[in-house]
Amino acid sequence: MRCSYFDAGECRSCTLMGRPYADQLAEKQRHCAGILDDPGIDWLPPVASAEDGYRNRAKMVVTGTVEAPRLGILGADGHGVDLTGCGVCSPGLRATFPVLSRFITTARLTPYDVPRRRGELKYLLLTESPDGRVMLRFVLRTDEALPRIRKHLATLLTELPQLAVVTANLQPEHKAVLEGEREIPLTDADSLRVRAGDVDLHVLPKSFFQTNTAIASALYRQGRDWIREVAPATVWDLYCGVGGFALHGAGPGRTVTGIEISPEAITAAERSRDAARLTGVSFVAGDATAYAVAAPTPPDLVVVNPPRRGIGPELSGWLETSGVRHVIYSSCYAPSLGRDLAAMPSLRPRKARLLDMFPQTRHYEVITLLERG
Structure with missing residues (x-):
């Protein structure tokens, strides 16, 4: 892709502009694999995006x-x-x-x-x-x-x-x-x-939603597939936003709880749940870490989709000692993911996949399935 704004020096936001897209994707894969640096990870093929016109x-x-x-x-x-x-x-x-x-x-x-x-x-x-x-x-x-x-x-x-x-x-x-x-x-x-993905999300004005809908759909479906593979009875979706992972994780006999600090996002998630007539799914407005630490019992599986800073030492420490068998970690910043993984060594990445949410830039999304060793 070529961009006249980039070539003229008027906008340099897309730092990889002009580089062949296949090279961009391969470089991101190498970068992410180097940060996680675990030979035991089963890397699924990266999910490519449209090179242009992808921002919603x-x-x-x-x-x-x-x-x-x-x-x-x-x-x-x-x-x-x-x-x-x-x-x-x-x-x-x-x-x-x-x-x-x-x-x-x-x-x-x-x-x-x-x-x-x-x-x-x-x-x-x-x-x-x-x-x-x-x-x-x-x-x-x-x-x-x-x-x-x-x-x-x-x-x-x-x-x-x-x-x-x-x-x-x-x-x-x-x-x-x-x-x-x-x-x-x-x-x-x-x-x-x-x-x-598989659901209609109702996005309110101040609710966060991913920039690339096609890649967001692939991300939610990957989370859905791993949840089905593990078949947990109880799931928490921490940092659930408007409920993408939680709604995709719903299933017969399964209880799913989404937690998000933004009340507006919770309202949006509840609208989407009700419109889809999903049962067994509830949402709570609150701090993800505080919710986890205060809960009397942990779930079978936890999904975390934190902001760029990651989940931090307190939640990482809780996950390490909680006994939770599986964690699905979706990250928009691999260095913070690497730090969080180092803080919970009992949960090892078993599968991972890079999804190119932001073509023409160095940013990407990576989703990992962690299993307690």
């Missing part, structure tokens, strides 16, 4: 002026770089950008000037489902622009009928925080239905 989410910084807005990223000087032609964004997302630029002008939404700390509209956050429906979030400094957004929203929905959910998020602070606490719905629908 876009975080567009809004800069420029009302008359000539720019959607993209901030340059080193604090001013905007237009990235509306970004090739890793899905074609469906790219199709919205010209219409949204015109809407900014029509609704007189003043882009936020970072160096001067002036303006209203900070970001446009977009998520697309596989069937082409889109969630749009306006991140604003205050609610001053809301009447104008509402006034012209009907026209926007006519021009972009794929917009299923529109909200405004208020983030008044001048700091590197993407969104604020207050989310204001602007459409009747407040969640985006995303088919991922």
